[in-house]
Amino acid sequence: MKIGIPRALLFYEYSPLWIAFFSNLGAEVVLSEQTNKRVLHQGTQTTVDDACIPVKLYHGHVLNLKDKVDYIFVPRIMGVSKGDFICPKFCGIPEMIKNSLTDIPKMINTTIDFTKTDKHFNDTIIEIGKYITKDENKILSSYDSALSEFNLYKDKLKQGQLPTDTNNINIFESNNRKIMLMGHPYNIYDNFINMNVIKKLRDDQYDVITPEMIDDNITSEYALQYDGKIFWNFARKLIGSCLYEVEKKQIDGMIYICSFGCGIDSIVSEIVERRIRKANIPFMLITIDEHSGEAGFNTRLEAFTDMIKWRHNLENNLSTHG
Ligand code: SF4
CATH class of the missing domain: 3.40.50 (Rossmann fold)
Known part of the structure; x- marks a missing residue:
C-alpha cells in the first residue's frame, strides 16, 4: 500500500x-x-x-x-x-x-x-x-x-543537522558570525519558499541558528518571562527562543520569515522585533507570499549581512543608526 x-x-x-x-x-x-x-x-x-x-x-x-x-x-x-x-x-x-x-x-x-x-x-x-x-x-x-x-x-x-530538504547542510559547524532564522518550520526549512536563505547565509560565512536548535524546555521556560498571555504553541516557541537569545547574546542578527496573512506571525514578529532591537541586535523582517521575488529578497539579505559585517569591522560595534 x-x-x-x-x-x-x-x-x-x-x-x-x-x-x-x-x-x-x-x-x-x-x-x-x-x-x-x-x-x-x-x-x-x-x-x-x-x-x-x-x-x-x-x-x-x-x-x-x-x-x-x-x-x-x-x-x-x-x-x-x-x-x-x-x-x-x-x-x-x-x-x-x-x-x-x-x-x-x-x-x-x-x-x-x-x-x-x-x-x-x-x-x-x-x-x-x-x-x-x-x-x-x-x-x-x-x-x-x-x-x-x-x-x-x-x-x-x-546540533545543527537540518532536514534533508535543506541539502543536509550542517548549519552550525564553525565559529562564524551567527544569524538566527525565526519563523515557522515550514517557512524556514522549505528552500523554495524562503529562496534558499540558509544556503545563502552559509555561503556568506554565517552560521544559522533556528528555534528547533533550542530545547523545547528551555524555550518554554524563557517564554514565561514574557509578561503577556501566550496562546499559541508557535508563539511560545518563537518568543521563548527570542528571549533566550537576548539573554545569551550569541547572535549577530536575526531574520524573521513571516507568512503574509498569518495572524500569529503578525503579533509575534512585532513582539520579537521590539525585544531584539532593545537588545541592540540587528533585525530584519521578511514577509513572504506567492508574489515574493528573489531579486528583491537577495538585495535586502545582502544589505543586512553587509551591515552586520560593517558594524563589526568598521564601527566598533556601534549601532549604524546612532
Ligand atoms: S496562518 Fe500562520 S500559523 Fe496558521 S498555517 Fe498559516 S502561517 Fe501557519
Whole structure:
C-alpha cells in the first residue's frame, strides 16, 4: 500500500515520525516533490484567496500526490503541547482539502491531539495504523520504534543537522558570525519558499541558528518571562527562543520569515522585533507570499549581512543608526 505525505506544513516538524511509522507497518511512503513553481501554482489556483502561503502550498503538495498513492495522510492536528492552541488552519485542513480539491486519493484524516492521555493517543495511533493492518500490537510497536527514531532526529536537529530538504547542510559547524532564522518550520526549512536563505547565509560565512536548535524546555521556560498571555504553541516557541537569545547574546542578527496573512506571525514578529532591537541586535523582517521575488529578497539579505559585517569591522560595534 502506498501512503502519500505532502511535503508541507508540519511535514517539516514530524515527517521522520510518520515516515518511520508507516514504513515500519510495511507501507510504501511517497513524498510529494520538493516545493517548486508548479506545486506553488497549483496550490494558489486551488486554495481560497485569503489563505496564507503555507496552506496554499499544502494544497499544491496534495495535488502533487494525485494518482501516485492509495491514501494521502492529511491528519487533523488539534493540539501539540499542553496549555497552548494550534493555528485553526491545522484543525480544518482536511475540510479545506475536501472542499477545494476533487479526484484526489482517499485521505487518512484522523484527529491527532498530542496533548491527550496515553490511552487516548494510543487509540489515535491504532486508528491510523488500521488503514494498513488490523494487528494492534504491530501498530503500537511500530509507533514506539518510530518515536525513538524521531527523538534521535530531534537531537540531531539541535546540533545543527537540518532536514534533508535543506541539502543536509550542517548549519552550525564553525565559529562564524551567527544569524538566527525565526519563523515557522515550514517557512524556514522549505528552500523554495524562503529562496534558499540558509544556503545563502552559509555561503556568506554565517552560521544559522533556528528555534528547533533550542530545547523545547528551555524555550518554554524563557517564554514565561514574557509578561503577556501566550496562546499559541508557535508563539511560545518563537518568543521563548527570542528571549533566550537576548539573554545569551550569541547572535549577530536575526531574520524573521513571516507568512503574509498569518495572524500569529503578525503579533509575534512585532513582539520579537521590539525585544531584539532593545537588545541592540540587528533585525530584519521578511514577509513572504506567492508574489515574493528573489531579486528583491537577495538585495535586502545582502544589505543586512553587509551591515552586520560593517558594524563589526568598521564601527566598533556601534549601532549604524546612532
Ligand atoms: S500559523 Fe500562520 S502561517 Fe501557519 S498555517 Fe496558521 S496562518 Fe498559516
